[in-house]
Amino acid sequence: MPEPIAIIGIACLYPGARGAGDYWRLCGDPPASVPSTLDDVRVDVARYRIPPVQRRSMSRMQVLMLEAARQCLTDAGYTGRPLGTDRTDVIAGICFGLDRQYANALRVEGSRYARDLEHEVPALFGEHARETGRRAADELRVLLPERLGASPHDRVGEMASTIPARIAGAFRLRGRTVTLESADATSFAALAHAVNALRGDRCDAALVLTGQRWESPLFADALAAKGLPADVAEGVGALLLKRRSSAVHDGDRVYASILGCALEHDSRPGTLRYSTSVERRHRVARACHDAAGVEPRSVRYVERAASGPPAAAKAELDALDHLFEGAPPRSVTLGTPGTFPGRTFANAGLAGVAKAALALYHRRLPPHQPTTDAEAPHGTTFRSARTLEPWPAEPGGEPRRAAVCGASLTGALCHLLLEEHDSRGPKTSTAGRPSRGTVDTTHPEPIAVIGYGGRFADAPDAAGFWRVVHSGVDRIEPLPDAVLDRELYHRANDASLTHCYTDLGAYMAAPDEPPDGLRITPRRYKAMDAVQRVALAVAAETLTRHGRADDLTGHRGMVAIGSNLGLTRTRRLNADRQATDLDAIAAGLPALAPLSDRARARLLDRVRARFRTSEDPLTPVDLDGCLAGGVAALIAGEFRLSAVPVAVEAACASSLAALDVAVGALRSGDVDFALAGGAEITCNPRDLVLCSALGLLSHTRITPFDTAADGFSPGDGCALFLLKRLSDAVRDGDPIFGLLRGVGGSNDARSLIAPDVDGQVRAMRQAFEQVEFDPSAVDYLEAHGTGTRVGDRAEISATVEVYAKPGRPRPLVIGSAKSFFGHTFAAAGAAGLLKALLSMRARTFPPNANLRTPAADLPLDDIPARLPTAPEPWPAVPGRPRRAGVSSFGTGGINYHLLVEEYEDGSG
Structure with a gap:
């Protein structure tokens, strides 16, 4: 079978959690409610030797992922001992834009707002006000860089790929650096790429980080227009991975091992939407188990990381019913993100893997209180734990195993299989790999x-x-x-x-x-x-x-x-929705101070209407274009x-x-x-x-x-x-x-x-x-x-x-x-x-x-x-x-x- 991939480091930045310990505590005792953002996370950027001129251009996600990388490497014990830096990849995953991208785009678009302001002042108040309009426009152009931030390094600082590159620079990691996006399958895509790179001997370690933030109200609006829940939670997580043989050789603490990670796509023309195919969901799960050589009935815990809307969630449960057909009654415990960590979208898969890995490491089954029918287990095979429970050993000494499944609005379906680590030696043989999953790392096939x-x-x-x-x-x-x-x-x-x-x-x-x-x-x-x-x-x-x-x-x-x-369309739609931010800046311009509040409001209404590229409400297709x-x-x-x-x-x-x-x-x-x-x-x-x-x-x-x-x-x-x-x-x-x-x-x-x-x-x-x-x-x-x-x-x-x-x-x-x-x-x-x-x-x-x-x-x-x-x-x-x-x-x-x-x- 393909060699298992060891999870040797975990980082967790979630509202209320500042590390793997906090994360596991809250998974074991989920709060009724948690803070909604990561705004209170304080990071000393100076410790990463970043020049001050570049700090101003950094996105908040870049800062948070730097901290998650430090936390993960520290958790794995690689602060006082060397990591094979030449062959350590950094793989990041995000979705739907970054705050600096939106601010930079709005600043550039703001020049157009300033011109619109210059034109509307005389149009509304007469030719004698033309000079007032010109002064107001000039004042606004000066203020925009100050209020929205501006640096010569903005083009580099705003890029999503700068996140893993910045991490590589901070920790002297010289493998590949890349950022991926696959909507709410982003974590699974990033983990699958890392597993392939490790098994293909293209790297010796992989630091995988995924995150989701509320960077713009546009995200919630676009989800709602598509008929999807807009209650996306913020979260940033990281895993440090190695081949299990390398981790054992290097004396690493192993939380759990990834036995397989399978992805499939339910392809359908038209707007992007979640798959409701029970057959396809079962097929991707079965493929994952077959590739790992592990029977589904040996799995005792399934984390449903990202199920989708009710119809898709029901299809997932039906597929799990099929997968575990013949398993003993109430033998499989189900979990979901619930109130903690919540639906973290691009981060959902990694959050689920961290939760399942910690459950295997601590040999405890985390509780879950279903809040909807779609979250509730059905059939005789499944159950929910009401409190943090001991995870009994398997008869015959087999290792405990867990699965994490997910789906994406792009149509992607995902299944990942985990196994506990026995320090006395791995239970899964790595000898005699079949042709599927075998890579000739010396002269691979053209x-x-x-x-x-x-x-x-x-x-x-x-x-x-x-x-x-x-x-x-x-x-x-x-x-x-x-x-x-x-x-x-x-x-x-x-x-x-x-x-x-x-x-x-x-x-x-x-x-x-x-x-x-x-x-x-x-x-x-x-x-x-x-x-x-x-x-x-x-x-x-x-x-x-x-x-x-x-x-x-x-x-x-x-x-x-x-x-x-x-994408450009994302930034432009966001600028339309942030026109009121430009209004707020313009309202305080000295050149407009002589105007009455009513006259100023009327002027800004006209400028905003002229500035916005579209007044149409969002529709289900707009999220796809973003x-x-x-x-x-x-x-x-x-x-x-x-x-x-x-x-x-x-x-x-x-x-x-x-x-x-x-x-x-x-x-x-x-x-x-x-x-x-x-x-x-x-x-x-x-x-x-x-x-x-x-x-x-x-x-x-x-x-x-x-x-x-x-x-x-x-x-x-x-x-x-x-x-x-x-x-x-x-x-x-x-x-x-x-x-x-x-x-x-x-x-x-x-x-x-x-x-x-x-x-x-x-x-x-x-x-x-x-x-x-x-x-x-x-x-x-x-x-x-x-x-x-x-x-x-x-x-x-x-x-x-x-x-x-x-x-x-x-x-x-x-x-x-x-x-x-x-x-x-x-x-x-x-x-x-x-x-x-x-x-x-x-x-x-x-x-x-x-x-x-x-x-x-x-x-x-x-x-x-x-x-x-x-x-x-x-x-x-x-x-x-x-x-x-x-x-x-x-x-x-x-x-x-x-x-x-x-x-x-x-x-x-």
Whole structure:
């Protein structure tokens, strides 16, 4: 059976609980009511060596997760002894935006409110009041950064992926860092990814943190509009995981072991909703038990972490009835979050696992008083404990076992199996693993690309993408007025907290209509975020033009999309609802002091009506358009893929992180196919202003590796790839467009902004550890190429460390998709992979756009390497396929490297 994963550290930050001890005490004696927020948690941020200028940009969730990480590592005993930091991953999970994201968006949108105020004063009071309106607008623009907070580091500080990166830096953890979102299945997705990484030997320890806060009233409004309870509780938790053999060897205290974690998706077109399928819920639970080799009747406790509304909760109970059919009467105790810790949404699964693990560790069954019929056990098998009870030993000395089940409004279904730890030795054998769940960690099976698609500036599909690349001409130009209001947001050559100093970008219009064959109502399509509409179009290309979507029916899959976890639509809807906050600021402006209270109220009513982008009440579809995980869930549902949806953020490396998540799931045997890639719309005033404040943007246009390099130009884009294990693709007769051979990831754990050669080198070497060839057998490097002097030099220096090998038959050819399409942020790695694949298929080395004079300080000759400026033939090397490396590095010290290989059979 697959090796159990030990839980060796627990952190709990919940209203009324400040550690595992408090958490277990309150689980054992649930209070009638608890405080509703975590606002009273005090954290000394200075202890984490964070510069004061960066502290102002930190989200509250980032602060809380830093504290949870410290608490978890301390609980595991890793304050006075070393943890294998080079191979410790940090995996975070959140949902529905962060406070700094909303504040930054409102500050940028506030410039529009100030202009509306300037226009409405004379419109209401006459031309003689025009100067009053101008003064009021100027005063408001000055006040907004002060009242809402502003820092040059806001763009980095607000990102969800900065949370694990900050933790990695604080505790010198240099494994992978990534943030995931899958609505209320977020915890299960994060834990499943950690389990796969540990069993696949991609890390030796994983710190998993998930959290949920009331960051905005919009969340409750959107849940209520969907007919769902809005009583989401706040909570942040963390688990430190190791393989059980490692934990025993290292002398760790083990709370419990994870035997299995299974996820499945009930795919249905239409609005996102909970599954009511008893069959599917039973199937995912049965699959979890079968993979672990454990009969359900050996489980004595089931924590129902996230059941969904009454119809879904009933289906869950019916599925459990089926699962435990034949078990003795009243032999299984059921639990739910109840009044404590409550429904913590993105954190629900981890809260449930912590509760079950502590129950196993203390050998006590926690009480539960059902508050609704949906929570009450039914049938003869189940019961509720009224008080904290002893958990009797199993006959025959078998270990005590517990399960945690959950469901998500995305349609995901989850089941996790736990076992108590006996310090005298594990009871579950780890020998003789079956093929499912077995991973060759030395040379794992190649992953076949059996479909692809893309959409970028002036490139409506993958063929258009290649036409642009082959032309050698970039698509960076002045942004349309509808995208960038220059009067409000552009001030040439002036870096500030309120304006951008460039108006250039590689803009891509989102589709106006859904892809052919998909029946989506106009109201629902309008409610989608632009990135959701783009990803849906690219998924249609990937699945129908190049891939074969119909052949995926009935197979287990995953949709992993690299994305910014704070979607633009979420921020705009929130700004609409926070217009009253702007009213409160405006009401106190000195310029408006002469107005009567009635006149001022009338003025602000008019300004608010003009400012708000929508007066329509929220509907059931609006929540779907606000979820980053909704991008993946939308694709899975509309194309009827039984594929667990997850959004992945790892800053500018998000695409390759999503591919890494997908490759790990494929190699573990958890899924049979995956659709993975990245999508982001970066050409918007918010990102332009925030990136300008930190001086990240080029004043002209991005020129990677050129002596004129002075920053990047933003670009919109999306690229997706349909993946299978090579053996399955060959068996199924799929077209094979290339092979993913190795993927490495690391965090440099030093700086959130400055690139680090050592961190990039570790990611590259990790990728090469998975293949049988060395770097001299790679012909082409699709570089990250941000177009900054320090970034370009660090990247080429890291490339020298890895790729400069004796016996290289030809110079390494280097290029960057950013020179054509700008920096597409979360889609950057996917753009690089698409470019490498299409170049390989065309047997053509792609050119670099705008490269005039390579920077003299780049150590290209040490590899040796060259930077072509025109398309060139890509000759084959006798005896081996064409190969390429793809790099993607992100703020927060996040580094990924992917190795791609030509498929020599020529199928497809």
